[in-house]
Amino acid sequence: MLSKESAAIVRDTLPVVGARLDEIAARFYGRMFAERPELLDGLFNRGNQLSGEQRRALAGSIAAFAGALLANPDERPDALLSRIAHKHTAVGVTDDQYVIVHKYLFGAIAEVLGDAVTPEVAAAWDEVYWLMAGALIAIEGRLYTEAGARGGRTWRIWRVVERREETADVMSLVLRPVSDEPVPPARPGQYVSVRVRMPDGVHQLRQYSLSGDGADGLRRITVKRVRGGDVPQGEVSTLLHATAAVGDELTLSAPFGDISLEDGTAPLVLVSAGIGDTPIAAMLHHLAGTGDTRRVLVLHADRSAADHALRDEMERLTDALPRAERIFWYEEGGDARSGWMDLDDVEIPEGAVVYMCGSVPFMRGVRGELIKAGVAPRDIHYEVFGSDLWLGAA
Structure with missing residues (x-):
């Protein structure tokens, strides 16, 4: 729980800090990699560094965590923390690296914001950082234990x-x-x-x-x-x-990811676009292998039938389930519905649980349609790879 004194300071300074988080993140990574180049070897994604994805991910997670602390002081934002922890354990992040990140991150904050970072402001944001880091270290320790790994050695x-x-x-x-x-x-x-x-x-x-x-x-x-x-x-x-x-x-690495198919009796809606059908295929394998009798609706969008990886497999597995149906959309038409995924005339089962994977714009649009169709937001689960800027709005 964030102290009252720190909460007041964070609330007052969040607009200023938030507005310059991308600049802070750029300064942070530049200095850290210049002085600790070994961190680029097997931990950080060079492509995401080049595109700015990593900066946006860091800035978005800090802003989301601080905002969550202010909005609900007595609650921990477990959904946010769980997703980050799974990403961290998948690459072998260790406890000592939080100390390294703290050093360079707070150095970057001081450089970018200058005199605005009074000792009181620094102490308040330090409290935010260690609340977040401490929670992540605890979750990641549990995940490593479950994976039979010690000290991040999951390989x-x-x-x-x-x-x-x-x-x-x-x-x-x-x-x-x-x-x-x-x-x-x-x-x-x-x-x-x-x-x-x-x-x-x-x-x-x-x-x-x-x-x-x-x-x-x-x-x-x-x-x-x-x-x-x-x-x-x-x-x-x-x-x-x-x-x-x-x-x-x-x-x-060992398998990680907080979005995985849960057993139950509620109808399922499995939604994907492009290569996002890979976790959906795994879910279909599980459902077919266990002889699941739930109602299952499989929805997939792609550029064309030729671009639809695992199409034959998705069809075969759907056909193997007694109460399953599938609808495909292709931008180039062909033997599927033409254009983008449109749920206006799709009957979404009442009480359905949804699993989605695809680009953020795709899932943001489909999520809105699903909520409009009566699906409870808490029953819509999604997987995103890269900079998850949508998190916190879900």
């Missing part, structure tokens, strides 16, 4: 046993653990980090949803090649597409 070696070309820009890798050591179970909808060495010798991590697994210990990731344009070219996805072959070894 295991897996061997590629099959490569499948799904579309021109999407391929799947089926993986088997190299050692006989038990691996933590994965829940449908979770993701893993893949750690690779780039040609310049620097390690990079990327998160990929588990698009399927099996009782024989196999797991599958489905990787879309990011070609660049409006965003930097995906260096990890490009490397995997160019080089990953049967027999190769990859380093994977």
